[in-house]
Amino acid sequence: MTSILDARDLTVEIPTEDGIVHATEKVSFSVEEGSLFGIAGESGSGKSVLTQAIMGFLPNAAISGQVTFEGEDLLTLSRRRLRTLRGARIGMIFQDPLSSLHPYYTIGDQIAEMIHTHEKVSRKAARERVIAMLTRVGIRDAAHRFDDYPHQFSGGMRQRVMIAMALILNPPLVIADEPTTALDVTVQAQIIALLDEMRRELGTTVIMITHDLSLLSSIADRVMVMYAGNRMEIGPAGTLFSAPVHPYTAGLLNSSPSRYTPGAMIEPITGRPPSLLSPPKGCVFRPRCAKAMDICRKPPPLRRYDDGTQALCWLETESAAAEAAATGDIPVADKTPENTHRKRMIEAVDIHLYYETGGSIKGTPKTLHVLKGIDLTLNKGETLGLVGESGCGKSTLARVLAGLVPASSGDVVVEGEMLDTLTRADWRAMRKRIQLVFQDPFGSLNPRRRVSSIIGDPFRIHGICSGAEKKRRVQALMERVGLNPEHYNRYPSEFSGGQRQRIGIARALALNPDIIIFDEPVSALDVSIQAQILNLMRRLQQELDLTYLFISHDLSVVRHVCDRIAVMNKGRIVELDSAENIYAHPRDSYTRELMAASMHEIATDTMPARRLIESTGGEAA
Template identity: 65%
Template sequence: MPLLEARNISIRIPTEDGILHAARNVSFTVEAGSLFGIAGESGSGKSVLTQAIMGLLPGVEIEGECLFEGRDLLKMTPAELRALRGARIGMVFQDPLSSLHPYYTIGRQITEVIHAHEKVSNTEARARAAEMLEKVGIKDAAARLDDYPHQFSGGMRQRVMIAMALVLRPSLIIADEPTTALDVTVQAQIVALLDEMRRELGITVIMITHDLGLMASVADKVMIMYGGTRLEIGPAKGLFAAPAHPYTFGLLRASPAAARQGTELYSIPGRPPSLLARPKACIFAPRCAQVQPICQIEAPPNRAYACGTEALCHFEARIDRADTAPAQPARKPPTDRLLSVQDVALTYTMSSGFGAKRQLDVLKGITLEVARGETLGLVGESGCGKSTLARVIAGLVPATRGKVDFDGIDVGALTPKAWRDMRRRVQLVFQDPFGSLNPRRRVGAIIGEPFRIHGLAKGEARKNEVRRLMELVGLNPEHYNRFPSEFSGGQRQRIGIARALALNPDLVIFDEPVSALDVSIQAQILNLMQELQQKLGLTYLFISHDLSVVRHMCDRIAVMNAGRIIEMDATEQIFQHPQQDYTRTLLDASHVPPVPVQAQPRELLRLEQGAA
């Protein structure tokens, strides 16, 4: 008997605009001890599905059955679900900083989980918390129990969340984007940890992620969702090698690893559907490259194949690997230097209690150059100093030692007024587009803020400039008065890019600009960045943990480790002939999505009409 069996789950969420059909007739089974993956674009219903069946979305209307260890979760009382959550089913959420309470220590938050379900002493609870923190890779765990969330890096906070979910040794772990925004080595460690737990303790894992490479490397079975609908499900190996549904193929094709360097990335056209008014026919038909007239008038059947794959489609996907996009001619290496960083160091003085001070060296003598029109990639693990170096270059953090020379100007010698003028030439685009946009201000005001600060445009002239920038980055200028919450994740990142371009900068620093985006939206943003660079002659410093993205975007790569640049060379030289063991470790830990091959004819077992 499966550990978890969902049968025809439908979820309706009442909103001011009407009923949101977040899921419709979704069925799947999860075998004990397996790793079950759920993938799809943002808004496809992945997280809503798992949270609703766990009773974490009060007020939703949910139908169907969801049997866990033989008991229907949908018929449990709130008290029964509370007893089940944590003890039998653990959850790891996407954003650890939002999930961890900033006012309480890590130790208190982990032991609270233990005390909620077991009667144990605080000493025993702390010992168990420290043991689990050690298991997830937190060094000196016993001493760090009394630290607060802000004293941990992003990757370490995610480890804490996983420790919290595992501390009671539940039967099932639901991990919702557990590796988003983590560097590749930490991703590999987290996935290896989950895999170790399920093999040693028999824990079953449901993992939600938009990282198809990661999914392909660890999942036993995968379900692909779109618009609240299960479009394809089957064994991971076969599904990724030869997908049966055009949507799955489109997701895989959108990966930078599937395109030749120098070509435009493929992106699934259009946008996900509105779930307020679901079409009666195929929900993917408006975006499907293989659409036929029947797809727009009749609901697709569920096609079950002998290989174990099932796909909700009128036809079997045609996989054509021909890439007709012509390769761009190789660019000549730029020689006109724009940025020079010479022996830059940064040291923080920190209090260690009872008036004692200690020194923390974050940057330890960084030297690099960036040529005009070049894209330099900066890679390395969390905490190695990538983002700190970017903020030193942008003038947001003063260096303790060294020199930053921008276009022949020693920025360390500038007066405050001169620095303000210099910042017009260096702009940043941050990792979290929603977190970097004021939710209470309209998009027009957000993009126009640089003009106001520097007194460059007022009134109608400013509005015209903002509308021009919105059109430049692919946003509808008519949406000038909307708020950030009314835009998708990819659109919010375009707003951040438009704001960065407002003052015609020479250098744009991208700090993990696509790490939180699904592959299709990621492809759109990367294509936009390349187009803008060619059109405006921009220079990029590109920080990312996704090595396939870095390989596609960058002319050169600098590898950072523990506050130092340990290797810097042309992109292909780094990938083909890395010189440092650390670089080889990064490359080995990177998960690249498989490139679909021409599918062999499948044996069709049955055709289930009305499955949609």
């Protein structure tokens, strides 16, 4: 087949105050027309930087190599020519929808601007096309929501708006950077089906960056795995996921919670990715590799196999890597004792929440009913999962339970105290006992403050410590959640999306609270760091008897960490039961729909008849 995009020896170096960041190192790959090409790897591995360089979004970086698209080298084009290609010929779906959408303009006008920039059409025609696309990506009542602003949408709905913006001109190539990270499983299935439909009907080619390996295994034709700016492995998706050649790929697969007995500790890749200011010599993965040998201190050779797989590794066969990908099925005892006799930490009784939206119908003010009679109990030491589509009220319910949003009616009782009767002093004490980890890490972090101040705020506000002791505690928290303590004085913009999520988790853990409400805490994390965070959450819960409310759209994660699951739909809890009963015997039709949309299995029981045909490069290869 013909390649639509061909990259050769793409190297990106970014100057910073600390030195030169070697973001990518001689990365080569080609993308065939009409295919879905996946790029996987941990946060900071260079996935997003790679595509930003291709799109011309890194004006201050030193970029070398060649990237050919439709006969033109994108790295040598003028800015004017690149602007012409962007949107019309190459669409881009960004990872963080909140920072990519302008808060002062309606979402409809922002999408319509894409049409008016590249085509001469009337405002009415553009509006009709935008409404049709918004409907297609799952925005309900699109005609009415055309004039809404970004802050009026949930995180998942904002991501859908970004997808509509990228697809509105039907470009032949779409680069999707974590396009389904913030989406629930049913909408994720809709978006994947939409991308697949465009591939079939229009021949659209998709480059998808994601940390969801199970999703990638079910939709990608070819996959490239990156680490520390290097291409570690590339090949057909089927063989790459069923029998990985490189130990790093095997480690990523083994970090997935779906491979473990619910409640078991996950075996993540040890350590953390290296600093790209000074990458390790030889094989960059050597410091974390369980299969490392003395020869790995030298640059590894590129090994090519007859099935199209290529790997940058000294291992001569795939058997050693395949061993690392074996299922870590570690049985454990029942996660939570019988909850009927445990202390009730939070009790919600008949919670209703509605907002007046302006105007009236026959003299009655128009209202938006968000929560419709919620009854919920959270017991001490348990993890209660809350799942449902974006916009169903999950995050709003979390804010009501935490006292951030007052309920219109009903009662919320926290450890015997009714929230609507608390004095100001009581509220200050309550803040130490309940903490939140928010869904959108960029939107919940002040971009003008350093990480040291953000994580250290709880210590300052509650007068716990200051000075050198605060610095020591903040750096200890950073270490605990997988952040480099040396990055103490950096700003949020200098971290990847997954790293910003870890900053939010560190801040929530600072006061050792009794209850933590996690609103999509691992949605932006790659699988290896996700495994570390889930293990950390479980270890802290066991050591400190913490209570968790865990909101997520990743049902494999919910099943792994939660004792009970509450399923929400349109402001109501439609089903509440133990995690295993929800998965094995869902009663509500909506629950069954969620289960069906979440089933992405990675094949692990097949070993292809692969043969090494060439080994080039490396010292003494």
